[in-house]
Amino acid sequence: MDRFARLVLVLLVASPLLTCGSASDPEVATASVPGAVVYGTDDRLDVYAVTEAAWRNRALLSTVALVDKSRVNQADPNNVVLTGSTLQQSQVLCPGESFATQKTAAYCSGTLIDDDLVLTAGHCITNRKGCQSTAFVFRYAMDSASQATTITSADVFTCAAIVARVQTSTVDYGVIRLDRKATPRFTPAAVRPGRAAVGLADPLVVIGVPSGLPFKVADGAFVRDPRASTLDYFVGNPDTFGGNSGSGVYDAFTGLLEGILVRGETDYVYDAVGRCYQVNVCSMDGCGGEDSTYAFRAVDAVCATAPTTRLCPPVCGDGTCSDGESTATCPADCPYAPPGWTCSAATYDAGDGCHCKCGVYDPDCDVTPLPAINCKKGFVCSAAGTCVR
Numbered sequence: 001m002d003r004f005a006r007l008v009l010v011l012l013v014a015s016p017l018l019t020c021g022s023a024s025d026p027e028v029a030t031a032s033v034p035g036a037v038v039y040g041t042d043d044r045l046d047v048y049a050v051t052e053a054a055w056r057n058r059a060l061l062s063t064v065a066l067v068d069k070s071r072v073n074q075a076d077p078n079n080v081v082l083t084g085s086t087l088q089q090s091q092v093l094c095p096g097e098s099f100a101t102q103k104t105a106a107y108c109s110g111t112l113i114d115d116d117l118v119l120t121a122g123h124c125i126t127n128r129k130g131c132q133s134t135a136f137v138f139r140y141a142m143d144s145a146s147q148a149t150t151i152t153s154a155d156v157f158t159c160a161a162i163v164a165r166v167q168t169s170t171v172d173y174g175v176i177r178l179d180r181k182a183t184p185r186f187t188p189a190a191v192r193p194g195r196a197a198v199g200l201a202d203p204l205v206v207i208g209v210p211s212g213l214p215f216k217v218a219d220g221a222f223v224r225d226p227r228a229s230t231l232d233y234f235v236g237n238p239d240t241f242g243g244n245s246g247s248g249v250y251d252a253f254t255g256l257l258e259g260i261l262v263r264g265e266t267d268y269v270y271d272a273v274g275r276c277y278q279v280n281v282c283s284m285d286g287c288g289g290e291d292s293t294y295a296f297r298a299v300d301a302v303c304a305t306a307p308t309t310r311l312c313p314p315v316c317g318d319g320t321c322s323d324g325e326s327t328a329t330c331p332a333d334c335p336y337a338p339p340g341w342t343c344s345a346a347t348y349d350a351g352d353g354c355h356c357k358c359g360v361y362d363p364d365c366d367v368t369p370l371p372a373i374n375c376k377k378g379f380v381c382s383a384a385g386t387c388v389r
C-alpha cells in the first residue's frame with residue numbers, strides 16, 4: 001500500500017514488555033548478531049514528511065508528549081525548550097539507525113479526547129505525584145530534518161486530576177484532566193463509538209513518541225488478533241517503541257481512535273561485533289505483536305464517573321435535553337419539545353433566552369415566540385421574540 005494513499009479520514013499499534021519508560025532506559029535484548037521494534041520495513045515518519053494533511057493535523061492538534069517537568073524550560077514562553085539526550089546517546093545505536101540525532105525528551109504518549117482530557121496508558125501515570133510531575137506537551141514535532149517545531153507555553157499543560165485509571169495484565173489505560181481546556185487551540189480525536197471489536201487485518205496508524213523522539217506517524221500496520229471474545233485489547237504489528245505507550249492507535253480508513261498502545265516486543269538488540277544496538281526487526285506476522293487496550297474501556301470509565309457531552313451518549317433522566325432526545329423518547333428531559341422535534345446540543349441553552357431555529361428546539365421557547373405559553377415556566381415572551389423572566 002502506498003504510504004497514506006488509501007487512507008480515508010473522518011476528521012474535522014521474544015516476550016511482551018511495557019512499551020513505556022524513560023527514554024534513557026532502553027528496552028534491549030542481547031544477541032550475537034543483529035536482530036531479525038519494526039515489523040517488515042520501518043514505517044515511522046516525522047510529521048513534516050507525512051503526505052496526508054489530516055494525519056499531520058492529528059499529530060499536531062490531538063497528540064501529546066508526556067515529559068518530566070524537569071525537562072521543560074519555559075524561561076521564554078514563546079520558545080519552550082525540552083531537554084534530553086539524542087537517540088544515539090540514549091540507546092548507544094549502531095551506525096545508520098533512523099532518527100539517531102533527534103532529541104529524546106518524552107517518556108510516554110497521549111491523545112486529547114475531550115476539551116481537557118488526555119487518554120494515555122495506565123502505567124504511564126500511576127499516581128497523583130507522578131501526574132503532577134508530568135508536563136503534557138503538544139506540537140513536539142519536527143518541521144524539517146534539522147528544525148524542531150516551535151513550542152510555546154500555550155502548548156504546555158499540567159495535570160489537574162486522574163479521572164480514570166486501570167492497569168492490569170490485559171487492560172491498561174489512564175484518563176488525565178488537564179489544568180485548563182486545550183480547545184479550541186487543539187482538537188480532540190474522535191473515539192470510535194460502541195463496544196465492537198476491531199476487524200482482523202484492519203489497517204492501523206499509530207501516532208506517538210517512540211523512544212521519546214518527536215512525534216512519529218506510523219502506518220502500514222494491521223490487526224493480527226482482535227480478541228473479540230474478551231474485548232480487552234487487540235494485537236497488531238505497528239512500528240512502536242518505548243515511549244509509544246499511550247499512543248493513539250487509529251483505524252487507517254476511518255481516522256477513528258480504536259485503542260491505546262500499551263505493550264510490545266523488545267525494541268533494540270545488541271550487536272556484539274559492533275558493540276552497539278540495532279532496531280529489532282520482525283516479520284509482519286512474526287514476534288508477539290504490539291498490544292493496544294480498546295479505547296472504549298477508558299471512555300466507559302469516564303462516562304460512569306465524569307460524563308461529558310462529547311464522549312458519552314445521552315441518558316434519559318439526566319435533566320438535559322441532549323442530541324437525539326425528544327418528547328417522544330425522553331419526556332422527562334424534553335417536556336416542551338413539539339411532537340417529532342428533537343433537541344440539539346449545539347443550540348441547547350436552557351435559561352439564557354430564546355434562540356430558536358427552524359426544526360431545532362430550544363427549551364427556552366418554541367419556534368413561534370407567541371403566545372407566552374411557548375416559553376418555559378417562569379419565562380415570558382418579549383417583543384423581540386426572546387423568552388425573559
